[in-house]
Amino acid sequence: MIPEIGHLLLIGALAVTFIGGCLPFYEFFSKKYYSQSYLRPFSVLTALLVAGSLTCLIYSFLVDDFSVAYVATNSNTLLPDYYKFAATWGAHEGSLVLWILCLSLWLVGYMFSKRNVNDSFSSITFAIMNQVIFAFILFTLFTSNPFERLLPFSPLEGGDLNPSLQDFAFTIHPPLLYMGYSGLALPFSLAIAAMITNNIDSLWARSARPWSLLSCAFLTLGIGLGSWWAYYELGWGGWWFWDPVENAAFVPWLISIALFHSLIATERRGVFKNWSLLLSILSFAASLLGTFLVRSGVLTSVHAFALDPERGLFILGICSYFIFGALLIYSLKNTRTQSESTYSLTSIEFGFLLNNLLLVVLAISIMFGTIFPLLYEAYTNGDQVSVGPPYFNVLILPFAIGLGFLQGVGLFLGWSDTKDFKFITRLIIETLTVLIVINIILYFLFGSFNTGSLVACLLFSWIVSGNFLDIVINKRPLNKIKSFLSFRLGAIFAHLGIAFLVLGIGVVSSYSSEKELLLSVGESYDLDGYVFEFQNLSSEKGPNYIADVASLKIDENTRTIALSSEKRSYLSANQVTTEVGIVADLFKDYYVALGENIEGDTWSFRLQVKPFVRWIWFGALLIAIGTFISSIKLLRKET
Amino acid sequence: MKTLFYSIILVVSQVILSAEIQNLDVQKELYPFDTSEEEIRFNKLLDDYRCPKCQSSNLSGSNAPIARDLKIEIYRLVQEGKKDSEITEFLTQRYGDFILYKPPFQPSTYLLWLGPFILLFSTMIFALLAKRSRQKKVSNTDLRALKKQLLSELENR
Amino acid sequence: MRRLIDIAPLVVFVLLVIALFSFLKRDNNQLNSVLIDKNFPEFNLTKLEDEEVILTKSDISHFPAIVNVWATWCITCRVEHPFLLNLKKESKIKIYGLNYKDNRQKALDLLERDGNPFEFSIYDKEGSLAIDLGVYGAPETFLINSDGIIKTRHVGALTPEIWNKKFVIHLK
Numbered sequence: 008m009i010p011e012i013g014h015l016l017l018i019g020a021l022a023v024t025f026i027g028g029c030l031p032f033y034e035f036f037s038k039k040y041y042s043q044s045y046l047r048p049f050s051v052l053t054a055l056l057v058a059g060s061l062t063c064l065i066y067s068f069l070v071d072d073f074s075v076a077y078v079a080t081n082s083n084t085l086l087p088d089y090y091k092f093a094a095t096w097g098a099h100e101g102s103l104v105l106w107i108l109c110l111s112l113w114l115v116g117y118m119f120s121k122r123n124v125n126d127s128f129s130s131i132t133f134a135i136m137n138q139v140i141f142a143f144i145l146f147t148l149f150t151s152n153p154f155e156r157l158l159p160f161s162p163l164e165g166g167d168l169n170p171s172l173q174d175f176a177f178t179i180h181p182p183l184l185y186m187g188y189s190g191l192a193l194p195f196s197l198a199i200a201a202m203i204t205n206n207i208d209s210l211w212a213r214s215a216r217p218w219s220l221l222s223c224a225f226l227t228l229g230i231g232l233g234s235w236w237a238y239y240e241l242g243w244g245g246w247w248f249w250d251p252v253e254n255a256a257f258v259p260w261l262i263s264i265a266l267f268h269s270l271i272a273t274e275r276r277g278v279f280k281n282w283s284l285l286l287s288i289l290s291f292a293a294s295l296l297g298t299f300l301v302r303s304g305v306l307t308s309v310h311a312f313a314l315d316p317e318r319g320l321f322i323l324g325i326c327s328y329f330i331f332g333a334l335l336i337y338s339l340k341n342t343r344t345q346s347e348s349t350y351s352l353t354s355i356e357f358g359f360l361l362n363n364l365l366l367v368v369l370a371i372s373i374m375f376g377t378i379f380p381l382l383y384e385a386y387t388n389g390d391q392v393s394v395g396p397p398y399f400n401v402l403i404l405p406f407a408i409g410l411g412f413l414q415g416v417g418l419f420l421g422w423s424d425t426k427d428f429k430f431i432t433r434l435i436i437e438t439l440t441v442l443i444v445i446n447i448i449l450y451f452l453f454g455s456f457n458t459g460s461l462v463a464c465l466l467f468s469w470i471v472s473g474n475f476l477d478i479v480i481n482k483r484p485l486n487k488i489k490s491f492l493s494f495r496l497g498a499i500f501a502h503l504g505i506a507f508l509v510l511g512i513g514v515v516s517s518y519s520s521e522k523e524l525l526l527s528v529g530e531s532y533d534l535d536g537y538v539f540e541f542q543n544l545s546s547e548k549g550p551n552y553i554a555d556v557a558s559l560k561i562d563e564n565t566r567t568i569a570l571s572s573e574k575r576s577y578l579s580a581n582q583v584t585t586e587v588g589i590v591a592d593l594f595k596d597y598y599v600a601l602g603e604n605i606e607g608d609t610w611s612f613r614l615q616v617k618p619f620v621r622w623i624w625f626g627a628l629l630i631a632i633g634t635f636i637s638s639i640k641l642l643r644k645e646t
Numbered sequence: 647m648k649t650l651f652y653s654i655i656l657v658v659s660q661v662i663l664s665a666e667i668q669n670l671d672v673q674k675e676l677y678p679f680d681t682s683e684e685e686i687r688f689n690k691l692l693d694d695y696r697c698p699k700c701q702s703s704n705l706s707g708s709n710a711p712i713a714r715d716l717k718i719e720i721y722r723l724v725q726e727g728k729k730d731s732e733i734t735e736f737l738t739q740r741y742g743d744f745i746l747y748k749p750p751f752q753p754s755t756y757l758l759w760l761g762p763f764i765l766l767f768s769t770m771i772f773a774l775l776a777k778r779s780r781q782k783k784v785s786n787t788d789l790r791a792l793k794k795q796l797l798s799e800l801e802n803r
Numbered sequence: 804m805r806r807l808i809d810i811a812p813l814v815v816f817v818l819l820v821i822a823l824f825s826f827l828k829r830d831n832n833q834l835n836s837v838l839i840d841k842n843f844p845e846f847n848l849t850k851l852e853d854e855e856v857i858l859t860k861s862d863i864s865h866f867p868a869i870v871n872v873w874a875t876w877c878i879t880c881r882v883e884h885p886f887l888l889n890l891k892k893e894s895k896i897k898i899y900g901l902n903y904k905d906n907r908q909k910a911l912d913l914l915e916r917d918g919n920p921f922e923f924s925i926y927d928k929e930g931s932l933a934i935d936l937g938v939y940g941a942p943e944t945f946l947i948n949s950d951g952i953i954k955t956r957h958v959g960a961l962t963p964e965i966w967n968k969k970f971v972i973h974l975k
Contacts, residue, residue, distance in 0.1 A: 245707055248703075299823065323827070326820070334812050334813040334816055338810045338812075350777075360773055364769050364770055368765050368769060371762075375758070376758065381826045383755075385825060386754075391744040392743045392749045393746060393747050393749065395748070397694045397748035398747065401748075406766075523675070523676040524675055524676060525674055530674060611676065698834055698937075699939045699940050715934060739837065740937040741834070741937045741939070742836075
């Protein structure tokens with residue numbers, strides 16, 4: 008009964024969004040305005056219907072209703088309740104409902120962020136958002152209905168939620184990521200509305216800015232959590248693999264960053280209007296294309312969803328409708344929008360332009376690299392190639408250097424032109440100072456000096472000087488610093504986040520050490536001065552798994568640390584996962600993965616020391632905080 | 647599964663016997679090397695080759711049996727003093743270019759390797775040109791406005 | 804010029820969609836072998852049935868032949884076993900086994916129990932010939948034509964459909 012109610016609620020939402028997607032257009036083109044007071048109630052209604060539907064699905068999981076096919080494949084009675092709850096979005100069908108909920112929440116957010124929605128710009132935005140939601144509900148109902156029943160022969164026991172997804176980070180990673188993905192629909196809708204109602208002005212740019220910032224913040228959190236999860240769950244210590252699924256989130260993230268920078272220039276100076284429009288479309292296109300790549304099964308990937316070309320076709324259809332339509336409107340509309348002002352090569356406008364080119368070319372290149380194996384296979388008639396980390400790491404380096412350079416000087420540039428260039432000498436001095444200090448610290452921490460991290464250290468020093476140090480040193484008195492900080496707080500946080508991220512990446516990739524070993528109980532191994540001792544092995548029983556737990560002791564010079572590493576065997580699907588033992592402090596992680604039992608009490612291990620790896624996620628967190636601050640500030644000013 | 651590990655142990659023990667044991671810890675390593683350069687090279691190679699079985703992981707991150715076999719094979723080749731290019735050739739002759747996460751630089755991949763940078767430079771040049779033409783246009787309009795203003799002032803006089 | 808720039812994104816997008824659409828029809832999730840149209844690699848391994856006998860490439864002497872990579876630990880191999888037995892009965896083609904990273908006694912017991920479709924099996928305990936063949940999982944089946952050249956490779960269980968589609972065309 009409950010699943011049917013959920014199904015009906017979703018159909019109800021389909022009906023509401025259909026009306027919401029058409030009516031404003033009818034009103035706009037016929038110039039007959041009945042009443043625009045329905046916008047807010049409709050958006051709330053949609054959100055409630057979808058939330059109700061998702062609740063029904065969650066309920067089916069909690070009561071183990073295995074007559075529902077989706078529940079039967081992704082849950083079982085042994086699964087702890089918390090994971091039953093999270094299993095709702097553990098696979099394709101349920102995650103789509105969550106996605107739709109995110110979309111409708113964005114719509115509600117937009118509708119209530121404005122004091123007044125009685126204008127055609129708001130109502131067309133509302134209509135486009137409704138069309139997007141409608142398309143996704145249609146996709147869910149026709150190709151991926153989570154409420155489908157297995158009647159009359161329903162199984163008594165379900166399959167399982169993929170064990171490696173039974174984990175805290177993974178329960179909140181999808182909602183955050185989908186919030187980010189779907190949030191890009193809002194700047195997209197605003198851009199279309201601006202083109203249709205002919206409002207391509209700074210007011211439009213102003214209204215799109217907070218939403219692109221917010222989407223970026225959510226994407227940052229989602230990607231960061233995903234990376235953290237991969238690090239401790241997959242058992243080999245990698246935190247980013249340039250997997251198609253990762254790229255599918257990374258590309259929209261890059262474009263959303265380009266977008267909100269470009270929107271600043273459009274709002275403040277009236278430049279880059281076409282470019283901002285195009286980026287708004289591109290960011291949503293990237294999010295849809297990512298969805299296509301992940302869910303159609305054209306690319307094989309670690310975390311790919313169930314593969315089904317029919318779904319791929321449907322997503323491609325959705326993508327074509329929205330993006331083709333948007334680009335068509337764009338190509339017909341935009342010639343009339345001419346920028347009003349000029350800028351020099353040393354202006355902040357030009358800085359934004361370079362930043363945008365770097366980000367967008369990088370995003371396109373990553374997308375191209377991701378689908379390159381498919382193109383290659385089609386073009387060469389069946390030859391297969393792989394494009395992976397060693398390619399993307401080479402690709403991203405020059406772009407990262409360029410973007411890092413811009414971040415360091417960005418805050419000093421003026422609109423239209425920069426008059427005072429004294430900051431450059433100050434910056435160089437500060438950068439060199441920080442660089443020397445950092446390297447002395449690194450030398451003391453690791454006892455050696457590695458040139459591999461030099462570029463990262465240099466970028467770190469440059470960005471920190473330009474975004475923090477110079478302000479503190481040169482903006483005296485204190486109240487001046489205060490006002491400057493409060494004005495630029497978001498940007499400073501986000502840029503510093505990038506700095507920490509870059510430093511973390513540089514240090515962890517050049518100072519890590521790793522060994523694969525065979526150890527018997529009682530034996531120890533000296534890895535770069537840290538002595539790992541395998542103390543004992545015990546068997547433990549979890550709610551739905553049994554585990555071999557190895558206890559280790561790590562002997563540093565000054566202290567000893569206990570650590571345990573597990574190998575879990577899940578009962579229902581007979582899958583094995585590693586639960587890595589990690590002990591983290593500010594400067595390094597000890598990372599121990601338990602391998603196989605060779606014989607008797609001898610086990611294989613993979614020991615790693617990963618310095619500064621935390622800084623990567625700390626940086627991501629700072630970026631998210633920075634973008635949140637900026638968007639909240641913009642939203643509060645609006646009301 | 648166990649036979650696999652015995653074979654690993656076999657290889658390892660052979661190597662250990664052949665080399666003089668200086669550090670007792672070396673015995674416990676699965677892939678011991680005489681020099682750290684060789685070890686760094688070995689780890690780098692494992693990172694850059696794709697596991698043919700699991701398809702979404704490199705050899706170093708994979709637990710598939712074939713990944714272990716290939717690890718042992720690469721270990722053997724590095725021990726024999728083979729160069730990176732020779733090891734790559736050994737693998738591609740058996741598994742094709744698919745096994746390389748870094749595609750070779752050849753005519754069919756020129757677009758992949760050079761495309762991004764060509765795109766970046768061409769868009770940058772385009773942006774500069776567009777900026778200049780706009781500046782000209784704006785300054786032209788400025789001049790025209792100035793002319794008009796002067797003319798009207800003249801007429802007024 | 805201006806107009807052209809405005810339309811460019813649209814054109815690029817249409818091309819992209821066409822490319823993506825064509826990817827959807829792709830049904831090949833197998834890794835293609837690079838040994839196709841190449842000679843079968845040399846080897847020097849013992850015979851499964853008799854560890855005193857050393858086999859080399861010249862022992863695969865009746866062409867066309869198929870070489871089937873199998874093992875007792877491989878579950879899918881059990882699925883295709885009846886097909887191989889049937890093939891041996893109904894076709895003139897010779898089937899050679901490559902026993903892959905297995906236990907000799909277990910392998911012999913299994914053949915005893917389920918029937919032996921192979922002329923003989925090469926006992927590849929270390930998987931060295933398998934690596935030379937680019938094997939990445941059992942079962943795999945290679946077809947060698949009358950010139951001793953590998954013509955096709957299939958990864959996974961053989962079925963009559965796959966046999967007809969991928970192998971029969973090379974036998975004429």
